Amino acid sequence: MxxxxxxxxxxxxxxxxxxxxxxxxxxxxxxxxxxxxxxxxxxxxxxxxxxxxxxxxxxxxxxxxxxxxxxxxxxxxxxxxxxxxxxxxxxxxxxxxxxxxHQRRPIPVRRVRPGLHLVLETLADSPAMILSHRLDILGTNRLARAVYTDFDALPYRERNLARYIFLDEGARELYVDWDQAARDIVATLHLHAGRHPHDRRLTELIGELALLDEDFRRWWADHDVHFHTHGTKRFRHPVVGELTLNFEALTPSGDPELILGLNTAEPGSSSEQALRLLAGRTSQSPPSPAGRPCGAGASGAVVSPWR
Incomplete structure (x- = not known):
């Protein structure tokens, strides 16, 4: 497949x-x-x-x-x-x-503008990340790395949300409703694959996941397509316990192929308190390598590891 x-x-x-x-x-x-x-x-x-x-x-x-x-x-x-x-x-x-x-020209290198990355950093109380249409993780803030995993520590090729969901055992423990989260990922990839039928890197990603994970193969065969722009996610975090977070998937103006994923907690909730605890812990941790987001070039603009 x-x-x-x-x-x-x-x-x-x-x-x-x-x-x-x-x-x-x-x-x-x-x-x-x-x-x-x-x-x-x-x-x-x-x-x-x-x-x-x-x-x-x-x-x-x-x-x-x-x-x-x-x-x-x-x-x-x-x-x-x-x-x-x-x-x-x-x-x-x-x-x-x-x-x-659909145009067959090569997919352009995805760059995250420094100003857009600055948005991530200013969202200190909310986990946030920027993804490409392949779900490559092009940028994260400290709280996103604390809730999910330290994507900066991964090789470029592995900084992908679909790979994380299906191939990292920690993700299966983290997501309370892992099956639904994983099915959403498959449906999103199917949607983007339809829009980019000549994207070799996307084809390779889908083929790899289908080869390595039986759940992915089964759900891919359903041919469901959708893109969840908002909703609720439940986590079982190893440090702060249960988290219920709202999520929004936004398209930055001028960057239609990028996705800004944002998680927020209800004001006054135990989840908000848990995020504050995590934010306090991460504020004392050292910055990411060279002080730059994952995939950042010398100019500070984030470059997709998958070109």
Whole structure:
């Protein structure tokens, strides 16, 4: 398994995504009238999807086999309606149906502006980090390193949130709801892989995780796509115990491929007190090597370890 969505003229991600969305939707949910007799599949049949989308069965079969190129926006919109896709899934369908329209130029080196890194440092009471679309960790503040792990101490290649979640045993102990956090990571990677089908580094990351972790392989095969922009996370921290933190995933203005992940505690809560305790401990610790964030170059701008 890999993240390569287009292989030997066949659009494998389009094929598998359509199959997975068709399988999860019942005729009743799709608004089809009940039919007599037993059904061989729990979800929609191919001819039912074709009927709902207003295309021929033969054309839909070619689509689901990943053999059709130059799919029109009208057909894709009709399929999205027929399969009851949400906005994120609809965008993913459009992205993977026409991967050749995505530019093949190399992914530019991701740099975090010094001013953006300064934002991390000013958020002294909240764990915060900056990530790339591959979930490379490009910058963290002291409190993020205290809550999660000291990413600065890791080799560049390992400074990645997906690798941390799936390949670090400490992460499985830290996250109370590890299964949900891990599934969210898989769905986020799937979304970004659809948007960047020619990103070799992202393909290698997905392939490595699929090879090394059975949970990742199983959840990747579900083809779920979403990006959680906010919510709540629960931690079991080895120093301060239980933590319940709100999280926000923000896109910095002018840097649409970067993610600013921010965690906050409810005012007056035990979690807020725990964060203050951690902040006090980290304020007495030495700064990161050379006083720079992970991946920082001589200018102080953070550079992605994965170019």
């Amino acid at each position: 890999s993240g390569n969505f287009v292989d030997a003229g066949r659009n494998t991600e389009l094929r598998e995504f359509l199959r997975s969305r068709r399988a999860r939707l019942t005729p009743q949910e799709a608004g089809l009238p009940p039919q007599a007799g037993a059904r061989r599949v729990p979800g929609l049949r191919r001819e039912e999807v074709a009927q709902l989308a207003g295309v021929s069965v033969d054309y839909y079969v070619r689509l689901e086999r990943g053999r059709t190129v130059n799919v029109s926006e009208a057909v894709l919109a009709a399929l999205a309606r027929a399969l009851r896709l949400n906005d994120t899934e609809r965008d993913h369908l459009f992205a993977v149906a026409r991967p050749t329209r």
